[in-house]
Amino acid sequence: MNDITDQATPESYRHTRRLLMIAADKLTQRMGALEDQAGKESAAGKAWFDLDRQRRLVIDMIASCSYIIDWLETGRMPGNRRGIERRAGYQREVPTDPSVLSAVLEGRSSQNTRESTVHLDGAPSLALERALCGLTERERECYRLSQAEGFTLAEAADVLKISKSSASTYLLRARRKIEANLRDGGGSSVG
Structure with a gap:
């Protein structure tokens, strides 16, 4: 029928x-x-x-x-x-594996001459926590997607349901904060 x-x-x-x-x-x-x-x-x-x-x-x-x-x-x-598609911040949280981010940070610190004073030997989780300290959730998400998971800026913006320029701004802020945290707190506490 x-x-x-x-x-x-x-x-x-x-x-x-x-x-x-x-x-x-x-x-x-x-x-x-x-x-x-x-x-x-x-x-x-x-x-x-x-x-x-x-x-x-x-x-x-x-x-x-x-x-x-x-x-x-x-x-x-x-x-x-x-x-x-317009959920609250706590509903958009994506669990992040800290070991993936620490591997990315370790790789960047060995390649980058400005960060050569930072040594992550023995305590990668502490260095990671220090590096990510002060980032907002959105900055963390943008940084994780683009750096740890290899998403392009457009793909990360699409996943987060934000514009590409917003994703770029969040990523730039995250990088600046992480570099400042590594520069300020990395040399004195670790190593």
């Missing part, structure tokens, strides 16, 4: 909503016909209240169909202010 009502699509819910609207109109017409008699006879009054109850139920079903249609078309719960 390949009827339109067999599938959960916006079209099938629109079709169902149309049928429900027709049913609600018919109930309203029947209630109008009984309205004149409702005051005269108690049986007609009871029938009118039964029709009113049925009509309210049908109207609730129409509202439910509209809700589902909106959800299916937009891909998010109707009435929500923020969809899944």
Whole structure:
């Protein structure tokens, strides 16, 4: 049976909503016909209240169909202010393996002459914590994606749902903070 009502699509819910609207109109017409008699006879009054109850139920079903249609078309719960693509900061956190970042930092410190005074021997996790100290979550995410995971700036921006220029700014800030932390705290505490 390949009827339109067999599938959960916006079209099938629109079709169902149309049928429900027709049913609600018919109930309203029947209630109008009984309205004149409702005051005269108690049986007609009871029938009118039964029709009113049925009509309210049908109207609730129409509202439910509209809700589902909106959800299916937009891909998010109707009435929500923020969809899944605009989550809060704590919801966007991506777990980071510190060993990956420490390997990146070790590789950079041996290649870079300005950072040659920093030695990560014996305590890579302490040096990593010191280097990443003071970074905001967004700066950490940009730095991790571009440096530790090898994403391009455009890919990192796409993953974080921000513009490429914002990702560039966050990455630049992160690099400056990490260099300052390595320069200031690296030589005196480690080594």
